[in-house]
Amino acid sequence: xxxxxxHSGVMNFGFLQTDSAPAIERSVGIIxxxxxxxxxxxxxxxxxxxxHVYDKLPKPGGLMVFGIPSHRIPVDRINRGVRDLERRLGxxxxxxxxxxxxxxxxxxxxxHFAADILSLSDLTDNHDAVVVCSGSWKSRRLTIEGSSLxxxxxxLQFLFPIRAIKxxxxxxxxxxxxGKKVVVIGAGHSAVDVVDSARTLGAESISLVYRRTAAExxxxxxxxDRIQEMGVSWLEKRxxxxxxxxxxxxxxxxxxxxxxxxxxxxxxxVVSAIxxxxxxxxxxxxxxxxxxxGDVRWLNMTAMDNVFVAGDVLTGPSxxxxxxxxxxxxxxxxxxxxxxxxxxxxxxxNFEADKISR
Amino acid sequence: MxxxxxxxxxxxxxxxxxxxxxxxxxxxxxxxxxxxxTIDGEIVPLYCQHCEKAACQKVCxxxxxxxxxxxxxxxxxxxxxxxxxxxxxxxxxYAAFFATCKGVAVAKCDLCKKRRAEGxxxxxVEMCPCDAIxxxxxxxxxxLKTEASEEAFKRVMAHIRPKKFVD
Numbered sequence: 001x002x003x004x005x006x007h008s009g010v011m012n013f014g015f016l017q018t019d020s021a022p023a024i025e026r027s028v029g030i031i032x033x034x035x036x037x038x039x040x041x042x043x044x045x046x047x048x049x050x051x052h053v054y055d056k057l058p059k060p061g062g063l064m065v066f067g068i069p070s071h072r073i074p075v076d077r078i079n080r081g082v083r084d085l086e087r088r089l090g091x092x093x094x095x096x097x098x099x100x101x102x103x104x105x106x107x108x109x110x111x112h113f114a115a116d117i118l119s120l121s122d123l124t125d126n127h128d129a130v131v132v133c134s135g136s137w138k139s140r141r142l143t144i145e146g147s148s149l150x151x152x153x154x155x156l157q158f159l160f161p162i163r164a165i166k167x168x169x170x171x172x173x174x175x176x177x178x179g180k181k182v183v184v185i186g187a188g189h190s191a192v193d194v195v196d197s198a199r200t201l202g203a204e205s206i207s208l209v210y211r212r213t214a215a216e217x218x219x220x221x222x223x224x225d226r227i228q229e230m231g232v233s234w235l236e237k238r239x240x241x242x243x244x245x246x247x248x249x250x251x252x253x254x255x256x257x258x259x260x261x262x263x264x265x266x267x268x269x270v271v272s273a274i275x276x277x278x279x280x281x282x283x284x285x286x287x288x289x290x291x292x293x294g295d296v297r298w299l300n301m302t303a304m305d306n307v308f309v310a311g312d313v314l315t316g317p318s319x320x321x322x323x324x325x326x327x328x329x330x331x332x333x334x335x336x337x338x339x340x341x342x343x344x345x346x347x348x349x350n351f352e353a354d355k356i357s358r
Numbered sequence: 359m360x361x362x363x364x365x366x367x368x369x370x371x372x373x374x375x376x377x378x379x380x381x382x383x384x385x386x387x388x389x390x391x392x393x394x395x396t397i398d399g400e401i402v403p404l405y406c407q408h409c410e411k412a413a414c415q416k417v418c419x420x421x422x423x424x425x426x427x428x429x430x431x432x433x434x435x436x437x438x439x440x441x442x443x444x445x446x447x448x449x450x451x452y453a454a455f456f457a458t459c460k461g462v463a464v465a466k467c468d469l470c471k472k473r474r475a476e477g478x479x480x481x482x483v484e485m486c487p488c489d490a491i492x493x494x495x496x497x498x499x500x501x502l503k504t505e506a507s508e509e510a511f512k513r514v515m516a517h518i519r520p521k522k523f524v525d
Contacts, residue, residue, distance in 0.1 A: 008489040009489050010484075011484075011485060011486070011487050012484035012485060013485070015381065015478070015481050015484035015485050016481075018476065018477060018478055035377070035487075039485075064487055068373075072373045072488070073373065073487050073488055074488065074489060077487065077488075077489055078487065217399065218399075219399065220395070220396075220398055220399015220400055220401075221397075221398045221399050222396070222398035222399055222400045222513075223399065223400075225398075319374075319375050319376045320375035320376065320377050320487055321375050321376025321377040321378070321379055321380035321393075322376060322380065324377050324380045324381065324485065325380035325381075325383060325384060328380075328381075328384045329384070
């Protein structure tokens, strides 16, 4: 009998096995508890590996919990999946822990939650292998004049605190949009998420500015129609030129590419949702550029032996599904590597056959 | 007939994240639930609904499509041998047959037959972040439908069967 449960169930990261396999004497450290890290953890743990997952944030889930608004993904379902990894599969989570790097701290969204800082060598010393799944946590910023004025946000700067505020941290404050005029730049899914959130937070008016047409918008025409029905003004074929204001944003000047004229928009808040940038720790040491090009001897392995990489940190911002797939593939590659290495048969590895051709 | 299992995707809950397709691909190489982008930019998974009267079963001249004890419509590669007409693929109202261009000519969902044998649910159901895919008895599908899910389903059908649904 199938029970039609009312709750939203479990995102079962350990979906490949009902019972965990007998423990084997191998331990893997995973950096990042987003979709690729959690899928990787589930696959490893169900094969009997001891798995430790490190995340800078107070809670596992990554952008599924801290980025994408809760009306799209039921957070409870992710939470139950994480609990299942802990209880059924024995995965250990170390939250508020950042694996540190050459880049300065507090450059990415969510860094201020990190209470504990470890180095990559702490991990490689303590684990048989490491998987870097740290995602893309830095938003591409506007570079036009006035971009540093108060009231100008990137999409992650805007969305992250809305979800993070419940972990009561003095450094996190909700974007104040109540009764204000909000202008969002971009037409991807994060732009739509910003619009939805701004509306929930009581913005007086919301406009979406996009340099191309609705037909070309990555979020699709359906979403644009939906937000227009909610009363959002859609302004296409317009590129931001300059943000004006004394101390804080007052106006956004855009160029209408049809008329080639400048248009003035009143704005209290400007949010640029123009994409995220991967935030790899140890970019150079790991030779991630070569991994991206597929110029490696072992699928998803970095320049350092036993250190693998998966998800958005490798590909740039993508989708939950792509991150999950990448995490699963990296783990399959990792377990093959450890198995063959244990028998000194690494040279039998067939990279061409394992390569992702799709 | 006993309980007949099927999948139900609530397209109003789906956010188009591709996780279903990704886990299916990881398990079976050619995914049997596949993303499609509608002309209005909605990204949706197309999937086999294991129809009560399966058109694919009816049109297959080699008898390569059958139904198992749980109600899953299965494709038997031994009997198929890859005909050129691909009647099954054309007959499916939900665009849920996938040409593989490999040894076995088509791929379709078997409700994760091997997983079911071990008491597990189809992988896409387990890993959907949004709880949008259900593995249920066909009789309970009606109860899962909502106004929003029906609206969204109509948009998907207009996308895969444009002639019939465009007014």
